[in-house]
Amino acid sequence: MKPDSLPMTALNSKQGTVCIFGTGDFGRSLGLRLLQAGYEVVYGSRNPKNSDLLPKGAKVMPHEEASQKASVIIVAVHRENYEFLASLTQALEGKILVDISNNLKKHQYTESNAEYLSMLVPRAVVVKAFNTISAWALQSGRLDANRQVLICGNHAEAKQALVDMSHSLGLTPVDRGSLRVASELEDLPHQLFPLWRLPLWISAGLLGAFFLYVLIRDVVYAGVVDNKDTSFRIMISLANKVFPMVALVMLALCYLPGIIAAFLQLYNGTKYRRFPDWLDRWMLCRKQLGLLALAFAFLHVLYTLVIPIRYFVFYKRANTYISLIKENKTYEFNAMWAWRSDSYLSMGIIGFVLFVLLGITSLPSVSNSLNWREFNFIQSKLGYLTLLLCTAHAVLYGWDKFLHASGFKWWMPSSYMVSLVVPCIVLVLKTVLIMPCLDRTITRIRQGWERQGKRGKDKNAKSSQPLIL
Amino acid sequence: MKPDSLPMTALNSKQGTVCIFGTGDFGRSLGLRLLQAGYEVVYGSRNPKNSDLLPKGAKVMPHEEASQKASVIIVAVHRENYEFLASLTQALEGKILVDISNNLKKHQYTESNAEYLSMLVPRAVVVKAFNTISAWALQSGRLDANRQVLICGNHAEAKQALVDMSHSLGLTPVDRGSLRVASELEDLPHQLFPLWRLPLWISAGLLGAFFLYVLIRDVVYAGVVDNKDTSFRIMISLANKVFPMVALVMLALCYLPGIIAAFLQLYNGTKYRRFPDWLDRWMLCRKQLGLLALAFAFLHVLYTLVIPIRYFVFYKRANTYISLIKENKTYEFNAMWAWRSDSYLSMGIIGFVLFVLLGITSLPSVSNSLNWREFNFIQSKLGYLTLLLCTAHAVLYGWDKFLHASGFKWWMPSSYMVSLVVPCIVLVLKTVLIMPCLDRTITRIRQGWERQGKRGKDKNAKSSQPLIL
Amino acid sequence: MKPDSLPMTALNSKQGTVCIFGTGDFGRSLGLRLLQAGYEVVYGSRNPKNSDLLPKGAKVMPHEEASQKASVIIVAVHRENYEFLASLTQALEGKILVDISNNLKKHQYTESNAEYLSMLVPRAVVVKAFNTISAWALQSGRLDANRQVLICGNHAEAKQALVDMSHSLGLTPVDRGSLRVASELEDLPHQLFPLWRLPLWISAGLLGAFFLYVLIRDVVYAGVVDNKDTSFRIMISLANKVFPMVALVMLALCYLPGIIAAFLQLYNGTKYRRFPDWLDRWMLCRKQLGLLALAFAFLHVLYTLVIPIRYFVFYKRANTYISLIKENKTYEFNAMWAWRSDSYLSMGIIGFVLFVLLGITSLPSVSNSLNWREFNFIQSKLGYLTLLLCTAHAVLYGWDKFLHASGFKWWMPSSYMVSLVVPCIVLVLKTVLIMPCLDRTITRIRQGWERQGKRGKDKNAKSSQPLIL
Incomplete structure (x- = not known):
């Protein structure tokens, strides 16, 4: 509990005075907000008249x-x-200097601006703050976006002063640690989805490759061999082949690195050996790969559901009916086909719903409310179930097409077969890994156990840094 | 690092004692929770027997x-x-008084209850807290909703005491600044979606207007001119015309104020001039406008996808097939129609998926994890792309209908034309704005540059308060 | 504001030294992270050579x-x-001991590990922390999941040291109160969706029961009476009967406990009497019930929208058209059917969209941004509207089937009638409760009013603990 008596001076304290060096755009915006929040603001300027x-x-x-x-x-x-500050050393002794600067590009200088400032004025306390807030946002007071003020510095009380100030401005302070973090904070505003780059390139590559494949197989082949113009199929029929292919392959790519890692650990007999860099990078972006796969799956769902509204489908069905009647036939019911068509749709639907569930649990506020065991259960158990259902969906869709020569045009197999390669590899390898003997060994390795005879080798190996699944 | 030795008294400290003045519903509920959390609770009452x-x-x-x-x-x-507290001045000296009160309506008194309390008992430290928590929630311990205890006060240590108490009660304390904020906190529980009001009125207005328009054009016209009762079309056909119209217009209305603001800034030659109030208000609720537009787009998607299940559609198709056969015709394939129908569906689908993406990034926990540049990229770049795709979707849907007289009934143009007016204006103006010459000027203005000769005028203008985009 | 001069020692402070007792997996992982964050790490070991x-x-x-x-x-x-620590009492005096341990199962010991440690080394300050973080996550530095370090302890400064350390490690510290909470924190990692268990069992039970019911009524009946094999209907037709039934009943089950509670409060004449345990448990999991219902509704939507793509539907429609033509009939238009079919779809769509809205507002980050009144408005007002629309959707779907004998097979009513029982009860009871006379009484009871003559009884009743709606 707090002391029974508090110093009375604090009671009628206003927010205090803040000094701002510099009268540029950000200085003015911040000063205005500080004034509005009840601070007194004093600008330091070379030319105080202006x-x-x-x-x-x-x-x-x-x-x-x-x-x-x-x-x-x-x-x-x-x-x-900044140099002019060196001349003020005496005046700045013991003051809290807030570095709010950003550079024009990443890694422009060897040390961060805040550390440079700290070297210039060694007797002041430097705190990095506000550099991730835009002047635009401060001026407008309309912070739809990120309200977080990332703060770092070596001095707890100085940081607390900035925490208080951020609160008064209606912002959310986040303490990010010591001044060493400053260069990281200064690079932040230059980032544009760094973790999304690799997954976006992968998806763009897959999209392009699969589109070309399907284009050649479906449109070009029909044009050359059958002399028919089926280019109108690009907009929906082809898109609805390419999107599910990309979605399925990318979902499988989320789980492949974990499997490779497990086999590497089995091979190494320890978890205390670094993975190759490409594997590390791949594992880092699994969440993003999965979310992109979900987006493509969503596109696939919508493209599938509009099928019966399409003009082309209406035309095709009309002509089927008309020709059936002209030939005086009835449409024979095939129970096996009904089973297959319904199973394939069912698998797809349940797979998609589970996929959406995976997506929801990767929202920051949801994953924060799960403990480790729950998160693991959803992302791994449910994840593999989703992959299994979606693969089954593709297999049932294709059915026995792979047996018939008509499934191959110019020796190119049907697109669904292409999309099944990676998922099947992942599922087979996973089945191998969950066999009791291997599973037991991996569990022990991940609990810190090491295979005998590996230690010596390890010492000479890359590093003793622990690594992950 | 902390001192090597800590005072031992703290080790077996219980949570301490809390005094509650008043034995009403909230006092009792809070007291119970405090007892459960290990505090000792002492009630102050006029009639301690009761x-x-x-x-x-x-x-x-x-x-x-x-x-x-x-x-x-x-x-x-x-x-x-509260007056009786004035008589306890001596007993309350240096105590932390927690004001938890709410008023019956907004702005009931000139000063906030907490500030009034602070004036009554000037030698105590007043902290505002708990007023946004319902007694219901406290009693039940089932805080599905907001667990945040908003705290404000002028004294840091006093606030810390409340932060600790909130933690012990399983609530999330949020420091909202000085006691001046108290009146804002006291108004909070009276709010019912303040930022959603204007967008809801706008959407209700558009909904009503468009519904009436479509009703007259489709149902009344058919009834009067063709003497046919098509009122059954209201439930789905008409709804599925009105919803996309509202969605498209509201999406465009999200981007219109930004464009107006840019032209105003170009005209003023500075960003340091206040916008008209209506523009300010409009800009404040863009996010809500966009989310409502997304809801209508979602309705449109579902209404569109159920089309083939509708009884009316089944009936119409059956009769088309029957009459085709009776007249011994086949249905001629029109490749251009196939292109158009598929493109229109494709645009709509991709537009909707991007729209959903925009919606997801406006979830608080997602937007908090984006930096300014990323948020801007999504909300502005992807936003305009979404608007472009959705507008193209509507244009392709209507196609050349605007050329034919049959598109006009009682001189009223087809509904899709009506919905295209605002989006087209927005897209044309945006195209103007991103032309290099204008774009450069606006960028400079937003970085703080001002056109010469405007300064003098400005001084006499409304205010020198900085403003936004 | 802060003192004008800060002690200069803090300026070039490194992060300080941390001691780790134990060289197991977690100790090593944590040590590595601490080293990376700039701490000096000293391991205490029995066998320092190893x-x-x-x-x-x-x-x-x-x-x-x-x-x-x-x-x-x-x-x-x-x-x-832990016992060996007792021998170090002197060395550990005044130190902050961080207990990071977990047990193999819940409630393994009577007191928590942290409290046991505190008893063993009474002169040290014990803080519980890091036990909810996995070694895996620490090693990898890839904390996709929960980054929260839950901290509890009796000493504020000691906790602050852990808060600082968590920040330096890039984790989010959350102060959870006094050491008494430790046993709760130690049970956390063993939890696997505790609040979801009951709802999952309920949904599994409903799913099984309804599936059996529909299977007997639709498939077995057709097999026995009509001697037709309709088993292919299981995959979609039956699933799409069972899922909406479960969704509707579970949505109604969200609102039933609140209604029972209101009647109990009316009967008791007070809110200060405990509810039966089963009602308490039921009320605690309403949110989870609702979200599961939403998942089933989502499945229902997808299963419904794929109807026109199904092979069986294509076959049935083809034969309808063919037989119409052969019998030289046209399909007669029935305006009432068109109204009914469209209304039923419309109700379902709007109900589903509102349901999705309810789901979105139960995301932690969204519900945190709502005040109590707003949350209540959405979850209660919009919730009942959703239930009403979905019930109307089911009623319109069935229409007058309940009047015809054909609706009953083996005396079993049609599935839609079964699913309507609970929702109708809820809606009728709710209508009773919002009648002015009852509504007024309940409002007064919930504001703390008690009916005369109930007090005496109450005293002898279970407890005087306040309770909830």
Whole structure:
């Protein structure tokens, strides 16, 4: 519990004074927000007369004078102009200097701006903050996007001052650790979906390759061999072949690296050996691979469901009916076909619903509410079930086509066969891995056990850094 | 790092004692939860004998005596009865008074209850907390909804005491700043989707207007001119015309204010001039407009996909087939129609999937994990792409209908033409804005640049407050 | 504001030293992460020579010596081996001992491991932390799942040290209160969806029962009476009867306990009486019931939308057309049927969209952004509207089937009638409850009012603990 008596000075305290060095766009935006939140704002400027654009209520004075007014000084100046701060060393002693700067590109300098500032003014306490907030967002007060102020620094109390300030501005402070993290924070605003790049390239590659394959097999072949123009099929029929192929292969690619890793661990007899870099990178982006696969599966679902609305389908069915009647035939019912068609649709539907469930549990707020065991259960057990159902969906769709020569045009197998290669490999390897003997060994390895005779080798191996599944 | 030795007193500390003034519903519920969390609870009451309803384990005593037992006093009393606290000034000196009160309506008093309490008992430290938690939720311990305890106050240590208490109760404390925020917190429980009001009214207005338009054009016209009763079409055919119209127009309305703002900034030559209020309000609710548009698009998708299951469609198709056969015709294939029908469906599907993606990234936990650049990329780049695809979807749906007189009934153009007006305006204006010359100027303006000769005017203008996009 | 001068020692502080007792898997993984985050790591070991597996850069020494190097000591040892710590009492005086242990099963010991540790070494400060983080996750640095470090302890400063450490490791610390919570935290990793169990059993039970019912009524009956094999209908036709039945009944089951509770409160004349245990448990899992119902509704939607793609449907329609033509008939249009079919689809679609909306607002990050009134509005008002629409959807689907003998096979009513029982009961009871007289009484009871003459009885009743709706 708190002390029974609190110092009375705090009771009628206003928010205090903040000093801002620099009268640029960000300095002005931040100053305005600080004023609105009840702070007093003092600008430090070389040319204190020229204060036209500054928000009303703020004072402007020379740097040295301004710095004496407040314990927190926000340095809203480009790194290139930091040198003048070295001359203020005495005035800045013990002050909290807030580095809010960003660079024009990643890794522009060897050390981060905040660390550079800390070296320039060694007797001040440097905190990195606000660099991930846009001036636009601050001005507008309409922070639809990220409200998080990422803060780092070596001094707890100085960080606390920034935490309080962020709260007063209606932002959410997040303590990210020591000043060493600063260069990471300075690179953040330059990131554009770094973890999504590889999966996006993979999906683009698969999309292009499969489209070309299907185009040649379905449209070009029909054009050359049968002399028929079926190019109108590109928009839906072909798209609805390519999307499920990409979705299925990418879903399988989510699970392949885990399987490769398990076999590597079995081979190495230890988990304390580094994986090859490509495997590490691949494992890092499994979640993104899965979400892209889900997007393609969603496209496939919609493309499938519009089939009966299509003009082409209406035309084809009309002519089927008409020719049946003309030939005075009835349409014979084939119970096996009914079973197959319904099973194939059922597998697809249940697989898709499970896939959506996997997608929902990867939302940050949902995965945060799961414990490790629950997350693992969903992403691994349900994940493999989804893959199994979707593979079964593709197998039932194709059925016995692979037996018939008509399934091969120009020696190219039907598209569903192509899409089944990777998923089948994954499922077979997984079946091997869950056999009791291998499963037991892997479980022991992952609990830290190591196979005898591997230790010596390991020492000379790449590193003793622990690694993962 | 922490000191090597910690005071030993803290080790066997219980949670401490909390005093509650008032034995009403909320006081009792909170007291019970505090007892369950290991606190000792002392009630301050005028009539300490009358303690039947109080949770077991709590003590009751007169206000003055009770206040001496604890450093934190929860004032579970209506604002109207605060005056008696003024008589306890001495007993309350240095205590943390927790104001948990709400008013019956918004802005009932000029100052917030917490500030009023602070004026009444100037020597105590007032913290506002718990007013957004319902007694219902506290009692039940089943907080499915918001577990956040919003806390504000001028004294950091006093707030920390409330943060600790909230944690012990299994709630999530959120520091919202100084006591000035109290009136905002007191208005919170009265809010019912404030940002959704305008978008809901807009969508209701559009819904009504478009429904009337389509009703007259499709049902009334058929009834009057052709003397046919087509009122059964209301449930699905008409709904499936109205919903996509509303969705498309509202999606366009998300992007229109940004465009208007850009032209205003170009005209003003500066971003440091306030926008008109209506534009500000409009911009504030873009996210909500977009989400409502997504809901209507979702309805449109479902209404479209059930088409082939409809009895009416079955009937119509049956009769088409029957009449084709009776007239001994076959259905001629038209490749252009196939292209058009498939393209229109494809545009719609991809547009909808992108729209869903936009919706997902506006979930709080997802948008919090994006940096500014990523959020901007999705909401602006992908947003315009979505609008473009959905507009193309509508154009391809209508095709050349606007050329034919049959598209106009009673001089009313076909509904798809009506829905295309706003989206086309937005897309044309956006095309103008991204032309290099204008784009460069706007970028410079948004980085703080101002056109010469505008400064003088500005001074006399509304305000120098910075504004947004 | 902060003091103008900060102690300069903090400026070039590294992260400090952490001591780890135990060189098992978790100790090694945590040590490596700490080293990577800039801490110095000292292992305490019985056999300091045997340090092959330890991460590079860490030192190893005997327990007593190691404990002198740091103020934070992580006890990465099984509870069974805690006794040796009792012999180090002196060395551990005033140290922060971090208990990271888990047990093999729930409730293995009477007191939690952390409390046991606290009793063994009474002069150290024990904090529970990291037990919910997996070694796997720590090693890999790929925390897709839960990054939360749940911390509990009786000493605020000690907890703060762990909060700081968690931040440095890129994890999200969450203060969960005093050491008494430790046993709860130790049970957490053993949980596998505890709140989902009951709803999953209920849905499995309903699924099985309804499937059997429909199987007998549709397939077995056709086989025995009509001697037709319709088993192919299991995959889609039957599934698409069972799923909506389960969804509707489970949606109704979400609202039934609230209604029972209201009647109980009316009967008791007070809200301060405990509900029966089964009702408490039922109410606790309403959210999960609702989400499962949504999953089944989603399945129903997909199963319905694939209808026109099914081979069986294609066959049936073809034969309908053929026989119509052969008998030289046209298909007569029935406006009432068109109305009914379209209304039934419309109700279903709007009901489903509202249901999805309910699902979205139960996402943690969304429900956290709603105030109590908003959450209540959506979950209760919109919830009942959803139930009403879905019930209307089922009623319109069945229409007048219940009047005809053909609707009953072997005296078994049509499946839609079975699914309507619970929803209709809920809706009727709700209608009774919102009648002004009852509504007023319930509102007063929930505000704390009690009916006269109930107090005496209450005292002898189960408990005076407040309860909920």
